[in-house]
Amino acid sequence: MSTAPDPSAADRATHARIMKGLRLVTAPFPHLAGLAAAVRVEIDERVPTMGVFASGRLLANPAFTARLSADDLVFVLAHELLHLALRTHDRARGSATLEFNYAHDYIINDMLRHALGTTVIPAGGLDMPGARERSAEDIVLEMRRTGSYMPSKTLVWEGQVVTVEQVLGAARQAPAGSMGDALDARRERELFPEDSADQVERARAVRDLAARGMVLAKAMGAMRGKGDSPGGQQQSVRAQRGFFHTPWHVALQPWLEGVAPGERTYTRASRRGNDHSDVVMPGRKRYSWMLNVILDTSASMGDDIPKALGAIADFCDAAGVDEIRVVQCDTVVTSDEMLSPAALADYQISGYGGSDLTPALAALADDPRVTSAIVITDGDISYPSEAVPYAVLWALPKSSTSFQPSYGRVVVMQAGGAS
Template sequence: MTADTLGTGPLDRAKLFAARLHAVRARPFMATALFALHVVESRRVPTMAVDRQWRCYVSPAFVARTPVEELAGVWVHEVSHLLRDHHGRGDRFARERGLTGRAERLRMNIAADCEINDDAFGDGLLRPEGAVTPELLRLPGGRLMEDYLRRFGLGPLTQSVAWLDCGSGADGLEREWDLGPDGAHGLSPQERDAVRFRVAQGITARPGNTPKGWRRWAEEAFHPPQPWRELLGAAVRSATSGAGAGEDYTYGRPSRRSAGLPGVVLPSLRRKPPRVAVIIDTSGSVGDDELGSALLEVAAISRAVGGRRDLVSVLPCDAAAQLVHPLCREAGIPLVGGGGTDLRTGFAKVLRTGPRPDVVVVLTDGQTPWPDSRPPCRTVVGLFDRRRTRSWDEGDPDYVPDSPPAWARVVTIGSGSAAR
């Protein structure tokens, strides 16, 4: 048996690049990204791994023992981490929750793999051996990395994938084999953005049988974070993290003060994930562009509360409140309306539909009467930029709607400045 047979010889680049060509044929919309990766031979990498600068570190032994068809699936898997910015998202998740250590980064890698692998294979692309899927963790498919991270911990179900290491491009933690930002053959931030844009452009131009997760990603890639979206997200996070939001008393964990009162059990204050209700103005004064923007803001709101789509509900409303839709529904949310505007009915609907929200977000052009009193929860108003809308009232060009009440946090959607 030769050294090459044992996988201790040089990297078989012909086999590796044949696998990449197979991946391009199976997923032509990824061609730009796949060819943008620069291969670096490394014997310290378990299989294949990527870094932030779009280098792909490859184990010669892994290539030697893996069939071309499976290697093609690994190519697609690794570049998917970079396209979906798992390293940046992992960094943000870790900062927000104070997570440190390799164990937490392993969880991020597993969660990122679940996001990719639930619909990555088939249609000419073979699933690699040992690929992590949501089913392995007994979790539903179609979720984001952040959502999966909240649903599992390291334990018996993850023991079989403890070896997993897709590199810093998957979880944000630098490895000893990384060449770093100053190393050779890395892509600049501008080049990375250009690659993502080209891939998204290829998906939206000819969606064909592109998996639903990738179509959703491409839509978001064409609408990158804007100043007003960051302001809206910050306003929602501030409202959901304030004192009283998402708090309740429980006897499941007695208060420490009970020790000073023999025979008396006092409840403790428990922090619950906050619930957010989004009221979308669907009146006749709101155009299709505003409604499209509203759906993008709903996605931003979901991210602001950590990707927990099950905690976000949406209510289309004009002069009458429609049905309350949970955001975790697979089907689209119908934005029914087109009449006059009275969002007070929307407030009444979401507040009496259990469980009651901790935060209400209203997306509107402002042509509505507002509740006379402060609701029993925090309120954030996303106001469509009035400079971009039509006349307030075609029958009365001098009409100017009332400003949102002082008890609401207001963010102007479509403008990089206004917020209060």
């Protein structure tokens, strides 16, 4: 006798697929990493497709999700995260709620088409080529002027083609927030009354993450012959702090959100980095944690090492890093030690030989405590072809078109002044 499939098992599989999709979103959009980690995914047939509340609760219809390919799912999830990043819920208030939701849908989908190289908007999403160059207010005005003949859809995803006027007319007859994917707070309280008291605080935390994510997006937009023997030389170098124009903690924050231990909390703001007016930094539940750094000490890195050390120290001050494990390597590991960020001020460097970081990456791979590492290098190196079992951030003091690793994420630091 056959048995019916277990709905809870199916929902768990859908939930796992969405969580994987959220992780994949952060590869092309690292500034969304904080929001991707903050959203709470719930499989819910009460929504026709997918939508997100200002609190970060993301609802996904299981049948709709099943119809999406892996690439389309990443697109749709990135779309929902961008609603949080652009604060659609806060800006789309009053009588123009659905209009503003749709305007942001046009903008977001055009942004994603451009960023991901997509020719067709997945899942029948709203499509307006060039919308990313326009403001939401401008698009709303166009919708109002041409609503009787401007095409739109009855739903953000998989809707039927109608005119804007028909969409807005239907919206006036429908429950609040039932047609867009930027789901409103009143509907969340109705659907989830058991945690209504927490929803306002969660929305506030998500707004803070969104603000920081937009700062990160701007910051990251502004950044963009090997030897084979060890050098055997030593030199004491002084860290050059504040050298890079884009603050180190801003450039690396999205990566940090994905690898740092302990969860962020907005019960109190961070006391570190409060002198930076362009960054909102939440406090972190206090877990003593260590930053793993592999430092390329090959001869070609000689001029860049002092600036790299200063950048690491700046980052640690802002991000609340308690200890640093620095593994120096040219073609062999020349030093592996734990130290405080302050110790980088005057630090002994060993190496200045060839350029093979394989021994250093392998040394961290053998340590089960290591879950992530920053590799400071000019990119003119040898390294393992297969991915190591921890998250890697390749940090290059200068841009390198030839360095394209098959794993990890690359950040290029752009100098803000003469060395």
